[in-house]
Amino acid sequence: MYFQVAPNSTFNPTDFTGTSGVEFKLTGAKGMKVTVDSNSVDTSKAGSTGVVKLTATDAAGKATSISYTVFVKPEGLFQLNLPMNYALGLGDTDTVYQGEQYYITNNVKFARGEFFTGISKQSQNASATSNSVKWIATKYLANSKTQFQMLKLRQLP
Secondary structure, rough: EEEOOOOHHHHHOOOOEEOOOEEOOOOOOOOOEEEEEEEOOOOOOOOOOOEEEEEEOOOOOEEEEEEEEEEEOOOEEOOOOOOOOOEOOOOOOOEEEEEEEEEEEEEEEEEEEEEEEEEEEOOOOOOOOOOEEEEEEEEHHHHOEEEHHHHHHHOOO
């Protein structure tokens, strides 16, 4: 599962708010204790990803572990680094190509068992109802880099 949070936001692995304003509370079934095994989310790094690992333990000591990835929304244009030549969103008629640059919006929706994030060529503040917003699986964005990060990497010896 991939979630998207705002840069410099407060992040608690079991209780946080996504960029769309939806609050996520992760709890175990009745009587289960949830512990955070690891949390590499750093909201001070826009465009980064972090992984959270949780374990839920019942009264009998039986444990179940899960992990999820958090994408920290970048500011400005964001260059797509897709795992294929194109990615289909949620019924979009346009194709989104590898290497294109988009603004990442606050728009997020859950469909077909995963989260999708709105991207726009026009504005970071585009509305989810705008024709300029295309939907791409958040997991694809989490594997991309911002334009700034790409330039910074090229300058290293």
